[in-house]
Amino acid sequence: MTGPKYEMEIPADAKLIAPVRHAIEEQAHRLGFDETACGEIGLCVNEAMANVIRHAYHGNAGRLRVESFFDGESLHVRIRDWGSGVTPDLYAKKDKNPFEAGGLGLVCMGRLMDKVSFTPQDVGMLLEMTRRRRVLKQDGDENCWSKA
């Protein structure tokens, strides 16, 4: 099962975060991701979009393209912007001070997705996030989850 590919090009507007998040959570749910995984994927989409709005476009007008597709093993989410093109330091915030403002979105992406990469473009940035679908082994061992 691979399912449909979602692709949307939208304004960099915070009011669109929730509908895009809901759409990708729904896609993950239909692909068989468990409820926790769907929520974690949605949160990472939320945080990625918010980072684009706040840091790539600094709250100014802009656009972003969101793609998501399943390759039979993993859900891939790509978020392309045409903003500042600054690569976030994904790993610097792993021991984030709880009182320190900012950086939590990157922590979430780094912890909750299996793979995260930022690729600078001629103008802007391409963020790619991957989350593997886990399936219950056929032997019925409920504690034994394996990557699909």
Add this chain to the structure above:
Amino acid sequence: MTSNEHDMIRNVRTQGQAMLLEVHGEVDLHNSPDLRGQLLRLLADASPKALVLNLGGVPYMDSSAIAVLVELLGRVRKGGGVMCLTHLQPRVKALLEIARLETIFRFFPADAEALASLGK
């Protein structure tokens, strides 16, 4: 959908030196500034010894909402108070734990437990 400013905070009340309120709706970058404004206005004229936020009506929040809670905590602490979060839904609790805030906020299953803890 995320909630708008008008229905995010409900049932604001005081009990002793504690201020209690309920937050409702999903909170993300779109509406967290509204939530921040409403909460800070509530605190502008009050210095509660405890602020008890019932988050049972919040199925989802993002890092911008967490930033609001941390700012609020700073305000309450500055006045010598404590901040309690109650009725946390799973996704909200998970994010607070990722943010390592479970050691900074006080979590309780219900408002009554939060209030009971204040005298201890």
